Amino acid sequence: MEEAMATPHALVIPIPGYSHIIPLMELSYMLAERGFKITFVNTELIHEQIMKALPDEYSNLKNPINLVSIPDGMGPGDDRNQIVRVLECMSSAMPSYLEELIEKMNKSSKDKITCIIADENMGWAVTVAKKMGIPQAAFSPTNACLRALVLRLPQLIEAGVLDANGKTLKQEMIQLSSTLPVIDTARLPWHCVDDPMLQQIMFQEALKNNQEVKDADWHLCNSFYEIEQSAYQLNPKLLPIGPLLAGSRQRQLVVNFWPEDSTCLNWLNQQPACSVIYVAFGSFAVLDQTQFHELALGLELTGHRFLWVVRPNLTDGQATTYPDGFQARVAARGSIISWAPQQKVLAHPSIACFLTHCGWNSTLEGLSMGVPFLCWPYIADQFLNQAYISDIWKVGLRLNSDDKGIISREEIKKKVEEVLGDEKIRERVLVLKEMAKKSVSEGGSSMKNLNDFVEAMKGK
Known part of the structure; x- marks a missing residue:
């Protein structure tokens, strides 16, 4: 008798931030509804915060998503509001912790990880997946226009708009397409910190991350074609699967950093x-x-x-x-x-x-x-x-x-x-x-992309 196909098991790992965790949690539920087992990996501190905010009845519910944690590489007293420091520690310490977690889970034939879905800003997780021979997807929780901009950083350097460390040499308004927003070069993402050295570190992380995720098996994002069509011409591999919202579906696990006041x-x-x-x-x-x-x-x-x-x-x-x-x-x-x-x-x-x-x-x-x-x-x-x-x-x-x-x-x-x-x-x-609504309904553009991804991951 032919052996039954093993249940697909996705390991999902977001950046430790609420806005990054939420869409990946919703994607996890959608995969669980399609027959996947899900292991959702947060940093230890975020895991603790989420567990504290869960309602009392959560412990009595059977949930298809298994929440686990690994260290972020920072010390107990370190300031985790310093986003640059957090990213540095994560990229140096977390790959080995992630590899160790996967090896431990893969010892059981029924629990083997069959794919890894990583926040696109954690390129090192894609590198770990490739090293271990596991199919992977890089997930962008932002709009496709921003991703197109980040992919074009080398061209902006070559054009003299930015220097090699991300400093703006020409403050100007750039537009990647006539149907996309105008972008102020003085307000690029790494300018969210005032310290020039920290800006440089963030910029270099973005360049490094680009290289780590560029050859991922799949590139997914939380958007839909109809609101930024021309952005996908600049991101030919990117598949929108959003908007990823709970909508009318019932969720046993609602992730919050603070208890909801209903x-x-x-x-x-x-x-x-x-x-x-x-x-x-x-x-x-x-x-x-x-x-x-x-x-x-x-x-x-x-x-x-x-x-x-x-x-x-x-x-x-x-x-x-x-x-x-x-x-x-x-x-x-x-x-x-x-x-x-x-x-x-x-x-x-x-x-x-x-x-x-x-x-x-x-x-x-x-x-x-x-x-x-x-x-x-x-x-x-x-x-x-x-x-x-x-x-x-x-x-x-x-x-x-x-x-x-x-x-x-x-x-x-x-x-x-x-x-x-x-x-x-x-x-x-x-x-x-x-x-x-149409994009995530049966036959919609995002739903089709999601279904294609699911079938590909099940067939691996």
């Missing part, structure tokens, strides 16, 4: 349709106290209802403080929580617009739920995402800072009124909502 959904149920401004800045953005107060007073000044996510480390002070009397004055029309079930919030009929830092996950979630945007980019690719939103798709507006670098309460009030009063914006975002 009471906000009951609060939203009591609000009129299209009446609430949803304000959330993701897991990483930080506001100083002056800007935080101005945002609070801006929300008050609008006169609109609002749901505001103020996570524990949103401000750069020891503790978040609100303007005097603010909370009492807005209590009847404002809800402030520490962490939200964001996809459920954005899908709620009471939401009128989304004031966001423009992370790519948040951008795709807003598009997929048909919600207009107010853009407040903070770091790295968020400025490119904002350009997509306001300049290419025209489904939102940018909040502009004053000559002191502050987004004023008056600017917030003005842009809220503009975005809520622009029916064309709402019409355009509803068109993109339908495109997103």
Whole structure:
């Protein structure tokens, strides 16, 4: 009798950041639904944080995803907010830990790893997979335009736009295609840190990473053809499989860094349709106290209802403080929580617009739920995402800072009124909502790419 084919077993490894973990977790669930066993690898610190945030009932659930951890190479007291240092330690220490984990799992014939799906920013994981003879996919959690830009770094150096260390020699606006956003060379991703030496390290890591992932068996990304078609002509191997959203599917494991406050959904149920401004800045953005107060007073000044996510480390002070009397004055029309079930919030009929830092996950979630945007980019690719939103798709507006670098309460009030009063914006975002839905439905472009990948991995 012919031996039954072994269950495909994917090892999935993201960068230790919330915005990187979320889409890979959703992809993991989609693979599990298609018969894969999943081992999801986080760093020890992130693993501990996720486990603490899980609801009590999680321990009683049977989950198709096995969460494991390996060390990140940093010491107990090291500052993991120093992203450059984190990346350096990871790339030097984690390959051996990953190889050791795979060897241990492969001792069991039924648990052998049959493919590795690694965040594209962890090229060393692709190198480990190749060394061990395991099929691999490099996954990009960002838009395809950014990936096209990073692939063209050598040409930018040759053209004299950048030097060999990533320093901008010519501040100019570049556009890879007439249908893609204009990119400011002063706001390239490695410029998110102020220290020139750290910028250089990040840039060199990007170049090194390009070489490590260029020959991966598969290149996947969390996007879809219809919103950036010309970007795929610049990325011929890249297959969009997004938007990767939980949507209506039930998930036993919802990954969070902080416990979700689902009471906000009951609060939203009591609000009129299209009446609430949803304000959330993701897991990483930080506001100083002056800007935080101005945002609070801006929300008050609008006169609109609002749901505001103020996570524990949103401000750069020891503790978040609100303007005097603010909370009492807005209590009847404002809800402030520490962490939200964001996809459920954005899908709620009471939401009128989304004031966001423009992370790519948040951008795709807003598009997929048909919600207009107010853009407040903070770091790295968020400025490119904002350009997509306001300049290419025209489904939102940018909040502009004053000559002191502050987004004023008056600017917030003005842009809220503009975005809520622009029916064309709402019409355009509803068109993109339908495109997103179609792409991940049977016969859609992203669904076809995902199914092709699944069949290839099952056949290995």
